[in-house]
Amino acid sequence: MATKKQILKINDMHCTSCSLLIDGDLEDTKGVISANTNYAKQITEVSYNEDEVEIEEIIEVIKKAGYDAELHK
Numbered sequence: 594m595a596t597k598k599q600i601l602k603i604n605d606m607h608c609t610s611c612s613l614l615i616d617g618d619l620e621d622t623k624g625v626i627s628a629n630t631n632y633a634k635q636i637t638e639v640s641y642n643e644d645e646v647e648i649e650e651i652i653e654v655i656k657k658a659g660y661d662a663e664l665h666k
Contacts, residue, residue: 596626597643601652603635604661611660612637618658622646636665 606612612630619628619639624646630637639651648664655662 595643596640597648598638598640599648599651600665601637601639601655601662602665603630603637603655604663606630606632606635606660608632615655615658615660618654619651622651622654625651637662 603615606615609632612632615630615637616628619625619637624642624644626640626642628637628639637655641648641651652662
């Protein structure tokens, strides 16, 4: 298993409930091992199996939840 960690910048979060929603959606995604979204910092750290899911798919899950996401620089 090829585990990878990535930090994503999340835009449009309005409260801590937003971060919980993102974490739940990501953790329900096949290949995602864990997600930790921080509302105050507007980021999420996601651990995933890159053999099962690509980072672009993870970003799409966040966008479907109503938030903008991009790789953190």
